[in-house]
Amino acid sequence: MHRRHVDAFAAGCLLLSLFPVVSARLGPGQHSAKLEIPDEAINISATGVNGCLDIPTTQDEVSNYDVVPPLVPPAWNGKIEQRATDSRPFWPKDMAPPKDAPNVFMILIDDAGFGATSPFGGPIPTPTFEALANRGLRYTKFHTTALCSPTRAALLTGRNHHSVHSGVISEASTGFPGYDTLMTKDKASVGEILKQVGYNTAWLGKNHHVPAWQRSKAGPFNLWATGLGFDYFKGFIGGQTSQWRPVLYEGSKPIEPYLDNADYNLNNDLANTTISYIEEQHALVPDKPFFVYYAPGATHAPHHVPKEWIAKFKGQFDHGWDEQRMRTFAKQKEMGIFPPDAKMTDRPESLPAYDDASPDQKKVYARMMEVCAGEQRERAGCLRTRD
Numbered sequence: 035m036h037r038r039h040v041d042a043f044a045a046g047c048l049l050l051s052l053f054p055v056v057s058a059r060l061g062p063g064q065h066s067a068k069l070e071i072p073d074e075a076i077n078i079s080a081t082g083v084n085g086c087l088d089i090p091t092t093q094d095e096v097s098n099y100d101v102v103p104p105l106v107p108p109a110w111n112g113k114i115e116q117r118a119t120d121s122r123p124f125w126p127k128d129m130a131p132p133k134d135a136p137n138v139f140m141i142l143i144d145d146a147g148f149g150a151t152s153p154f155g156g157p158i159p160t161p162t163f164e165a166l167a168n169r170g171l172r173y174t175k176f177h178t179t180a181l182c183s184p185t186r187a188a189l190l191t192g193r194n195h196h197s198v199h200s201g202v203i204s205e206a207s208t209g210f211p212g213y214d215t216l217m218t219k220d221k222a223s224v225g226e227i228l229k230q231v232g233y234n235t236a237w238l239g240k241n242h243h244v245p246a247w248q249r250s251k252a253g254p255f256n257l258w259a260t261g262l263g264f265d266y267f268k269g270f271i272g273g274q275t276s277q278w279r280p281v282l283y284e285g286s287k288p289i290e291p292y293l294d295n296a297d298y299n300l301n302n303d304l305a306n307t308t309i310s311y312i313e314e315q316h317a318l319v320p321d322k323p324f325f326v327y328y329a330p331g332a333t334h335a336p337h338h339v340p341k342e343w344i345a346k347f348k349g350q351f352d353h354g355w356d357e358q359r360m361r362t363f364a365k366q367k368e369m370g371i372f373p374p375d376a377k378m379t380d381r382p383e384s385l386p387a388y389d390d391a392s393p394d395q396k397k398v399y400a401r402m403m404e405v406c407a408g409e410q411r412e413r414a415g416c417l418r419t420r421d
Contacts, residue, residue, distance in 0.1 A: 107126070108126045110124055111124045112124030128232065129230060129231055129232040130231075130232045131228075131231050131232040131233060131323055135232075135233075135323045136323060137312075137323050137324050137325075137326075138228070138233075138323070138324070138325045138326070139312075139325075139326045139328065140189075140325070140326070140327050140328065141328045141329075142186065142189065142239075142327070142328070142329040143330070143332070143333060143410075144182070144240065144329070144330070144331065144332065144333055144334035145333055145334045145335075146333050146410060148176075149362040149363070149366060150410060151163060151410065152164055153167040153172060154172065154366065154369075154371060155362050155363075155365035155366035155368075155369055155371060156362055156365075157350065157351075157358060157361070157362065157407065158407045158410045158411050159411065160410070160411065172371065174371055174372075179195050181202065181203055182203055182242045182273060182334075183195075183200050183202070183203040183204050183215065183242045183243060184200045184201060184202065184203070186200075186240075186242055186243065186329070187199075187200035187217065187243060188200075190223040190224055190225070190262070190327070191217075191221050191222070191223055191224070192224065193221060196212035196213075197212070197221065198217050198218075198221045199211075199212060199213070199214050199215055199216050199217050199218065200215055200217065200243070201213040202215070203215075203242065203273065204242055204243060204244060204245050204246065204272075205246055205272070205273065207245055207246070215243070215245050216245065216257070217243060217257060217262070219256075222263065223262045223263045223264075224263075224325070225237065225259075225262060225263035225264045225325060225327065226262060226263025227263070228263075228325045229263045229264070229265065229325075230263075232322065232323075233322070233323050233324060233325045234265055234315055234319065234322060234323075234324045234325070235263060235264045235265050235266070235324070235325045235326075235327075236264060236265060236266040236267070236308075236311050236324065236325070236326045236327070237259040237262075237264040237266070237267045237268075237269065237326075237327045237329070238267075238268055238269055238304050238307060238308050238311075238326065238327070238328050238329070238330075239269040239270075239304055239327075239328060239329035239330045239331065240269055240270060240273075240329045240330070240331055240334075241258065241259050241267070241269055241270070241271050241272075241329075242271075242272060242273055243257050243262070244257045244258055244271050244272070245257065249271050249272065251286070251288070253286070255286050258271070258283075258286055260285055260286065264327070266285075266311065267283065267284070267285055268282070268283070268284045268289075268304065268307050269282065269283065269304065269329070270282055270283065270300075270331065271283065273334070274331060274334050274335055274336065275300070275331055276300070276336060276338060277299055277300045277301060277331060277332070277336070277338030277339075278292065278298065278299065278300075278338055279292055279298075280292070280300045280331075282300070291303060299338070299340060300330075300331060300338075301330050301331070301332050301409075301412060304328070304330050305330075308326060308328055311324075311326065312324065312326065332409045332410070332412070333406060333409045333410050337402075337405045337406055337409050338409075339405055339408045339409040339412060340408075340412065343408035343409070343411060343412040344404050344405050344408040345408075346408060346411065347403075347404040347407045347408055347411075348404060349400075350404065350407070351399075351400045351403035351404060351407070352396075352400050354388030354389070354391075354396065354399070354400070355385075355388050355399070355403070356381065356387060356388045356389070357388070358403075359378070359381075360378070363376075363378045
């Protein structure tokens, strides 16, 4: 990966400081507590155009101020006279983020365990992730909802998943409060917030927020990525799709990039599209920051992995899951992820011991682990460089 791509990726920690700003928008049931906003961020929505609404300039003034652009458009500040030569046109300036606002690259990996990859003591080598972790932070206390749509909704909005109508996956909508999967506009995504303060925004990969009855070309599209604050979308709708012949969309238009391409793989396609998008942003608007949300289908089922990636892990899991669990736990203690006196939890009774499996079952299980590891390794490697 080009250095500037790595820098953009590492800047994802900005999201942690953005979520309090997102929650500042006042709506039904929201608190209006005073925001602790750094002085340098106070003018985030100022345009410097004469005739615009007054912009707060002190911490006290900003405490109850919506930091996203007001719904009232700026006043027209031109002049109309009888002669065109005596008249003066006026165009309000576009919203602009603070100078040197960072690019933000947020990656969400599907169904990957905490101890799967090498930055967290796992057996799958991900050198790019390790390099980023060594320059930043490793979080060891991160909560998920144990379901796809709810976790994604919470991440994108900084809110409890029930408050954004996503208590269950979109296919299991029940029609009750918190569970109808119909995210509302008063719960803006981080993409929407950043777009309104001058960022270009893109979503690559999985969108599991569209209710089943809104997934046709007839729409509505307000819960598709382009309706949630993202300028560009390329990916699939729903929980999963084939990596070889995916049901894919660009914006809301169905596309079939795999036609006449025997070597097509969705993971590679999304990575190359992401890199191209970032390169275009640097070439066309180098001074304008971008927010990229990259959510590939890997490592969710179906596990469709090129053979060469599976081959890299041949024989590496013949010892089984019980032994691997102990190895990973020991490595995590060595890395300081867990304290030295930490005790490993007992294996759940619902999961059989690996040693109790038959020889044929062990071959199948080892192969399954090789495929899963190959997919995670491929996913981590795709964004490093082009094919």
